Amino acid sequence: MTRPSLVVIGVEGLPEIVAGARLGELLAATAPLEAGDVVVVTQKIVSKAEDRVVAVDPSDPGAKRRLAESEATRVLRRRGDLVITETRHGFVCANSGVDVSNVEAGSAVLLPVDPDRSARGIRDAVRALRGVEVGVVISDTFGRAWRRGLVDVAIGCAGIAAVVDLRGTLDGSGRMLAATEMCVADEIAAAAELVMGKSAHVPVAIVRGVDRAWLRESSVAAEIIRPYGEDLFR
Amino acid sequence: MTRPSLVVIGVEGLPEIVAGARLGELLAATAPLEAGDVVVVTQKIVSKAEDRVVAVDPSDPGAKRRLAESEATRVLRRRGDLVITETRHGFVCANSGVDVSNVEAGSAVLLPVDPDRSARGIRDAVRALRGVEVGVVISDTFGRAWRRGLVDVAIGCAGIAAVVDLRGTLDGSGRMLAATEMCVADEIAAAAELVMGKSAHVPVAIVRGVDRAWLRESSVAAEIIRPYGEDLFR
Numbered sequence: 027m028t029r030p031s032l033v034v035i036g037v038e039g040l041p042e043i044v045a046g047a048r049l050g051e052l053l054a055a056t057a058p059l060e061a062g063d064v065v066v067v068t069q070k071i072v073s074k075a076e077d078r079v080v081a082v083d084p085s086d087p088g089a090k091r092r093l094a095e096s097e098a099t100r101v102l103r104r105r106g107d108l109v110i111t112e113t114r115h116g117f118v119c120a121n122s123g124v125d126v127s128n129v130e131a132g133s134a135v136l137l138p139v140d141p142d143r144s145a146r147g148i149r150d151a152v153r154a155l156r157g158v159e160v161g162v163v164i165s166d167t168f169g170r171a172w173r174r175g176l177v178d179v180a181i182g183c184a185g186i187a188a189v190v191d192l193r194g195t196l197d198g199s200g201r202m203l204a205a206t207e208m209c210v211a212d213e214i215a216a217a218a219e220l221v222m223g224k225s226a227h228v229p230v231a232i233v234r235g236v237d238r239a240w241l242r243e244s245s246v247a248a249e250i251i252r253p254y255g256e257d258l259f260r
Numbered sequence: 261m262t263r264p265s266l267v268v269i270g271v272e273g274l275p276e277i278v279a280g281a282r283l284g285e286l287l288a289a290t291a292p293l294e295a296g297d298v299v300v301v302t303q304k305i306v307s308k309a310e311d312r313v314v315a316v317d318p319s320d321p322g323a324k325r326r327l328a329e330s331e332a333t334r335v336l337r338r339r340g341d342l343v344i345t346e347t348r349h350g351f352v353c354a355n356s357g358v359d360v361s362n363v364e365a366g367s368a369v370l371l372p373v374d375p376d377r378s379a380r381g382i383r384d385a386v387r388a389l390r391g392v393e394v395g396v397v398i399s400d401t402f403g404r405a406w407r408r409g410l411v412d413v414a415i416g417c418a419g420i421a422a423v424v425d426l427r428g429t430l431d432g433s434g435r436m437l438a439a440t441e442m443c444v445a446d447e448i449a450a451a452a453e454l455v456m457g458k459s460a461h462v463p464v465a466i467v468r469g470v471d472r473a474w475l476r477e478s479s480v481a482a483e484i485i486r487p488y489g490e491d492l493f494r
């Protein structure tokens with residue numbers, strides 16, 4: 027009546043991550059990783075390790091908005107101090123992903139320069155030090171059009187499919203399925219968030235049991251970012 | 261190093277669901293449910309049980325688009341035969357959620373009239389027949405603005421929070437967190453999809469291990485649907 031399942035395991039007890047921290051080596055040394063696992067790492071600690079922390083004047087109410095705009099290639103919407111922007115990576119999100127929570131007052135955390143590269147670095151370190159092939163997803167918390175509430179999505183990945191194309195496969199009636207391209211990287215990020223919480227010091231989770239066929243080279247930039255000309259909502 | 265985890269269990273072996281099927285009784289009788297589980301049920305079998313199947317002429321290429329428009333309160337975008345619509349429920353999705361895959365040729369499946377009510381019905385049946393309190397999420401596969409690939413989201417829920425408001429809680433630095441309202445119902449639907457696949461006859465999954473504080477009355481209509489006037493992208 028049930029079939030093989032998926033397990034999501036929160037990883038806690040990591041040291042405070044500071045600039046220069048080698049996340050891949052740290053996870054290889056401490057996380058209980060197995061071949062075929064997908065390791066989900068929140069953007070915040072990736073950005074801190076990569077020294078993407080900048081000073082903001084906490085007495086200047088517009089400072090965060092200006093910082094967000096400086097990180098954007100396009101401003102889609104404005105409401106008060108909130109701006110919905112497109113980042114250099116092509117992400118559409120609030121305030122260009124600039125974050126002032128969970129950091130010291132007077133500082134803000136920017137997105138990694140190249141989150142797919144960050145993911146590859148962690149994957150390569152785990153492969154080199156532990157000899158196991160894992161997938162890596164870098165996750166961040168984004169809002170959505172039309173729906174309230176935030177969800178974690180993938181901003182970078184390595185060794186795990188971003189989008190799985192089920193077009194051309196047969197459905198249960200033997201008919202060809204029309205476009206059913208599932209964004210499994212976003213679904214993995216969402217699943218991981220369910221054990222992470224926002225203040226529980228669980229910045230990493232292991233998703234164990236994904237379809238082995240999804241473990242392939244991929245990137246968020248190539249597979250998830252919808253080009254401007256293809257997008258109906260920019 | 262690790263903390264209590266989440267398990268996602270696919271439920272297979274259900275009989276073919278036809279109009280009039282009593283899904284809650286079926287799941288109460290056959291699925292290995294425990295108190296605190298969240299049962300994720302795909303829209304397709306809910307709609308079939310509720311007889312939301314209509315005839316479409318397979319030789320008429322515009323039939324599906326006209327059906328989608330008849331189910332919509334607003335058309336947001338058009339591209340070829342694809343329409344992005346707002347449904348009576350307030351969902352923004354492709355073709356008003358009308359689906360012709362996994363159904364017999366010449367028929368299409370519409371969304372449930374009230375998916376929150378569908379979820380309550382399943383929850384109530386499980387409570388009555390098994391004596392356990394579970395959460396229920398009705399899931400469907402939606403596209404998104406700005407990002408390629410589809411993800412499963414919640415279109416109805418009962419006994420599980422749709423959105424968890426973490427505003428006002430302290431972050432790891434002891435500072436108040438700004439708006440961090442996580443849409444856990446959507447994240448639960450996404451996690452479930454990872455074991456469901458699209459043609460594997462797994463229309464139900466159990467998500468075990470969610471935060472017990474999330475097990476409360478809720479609804480997608482009240483908590484996730486963003487009112488028109490609040491939405492920046494309609």
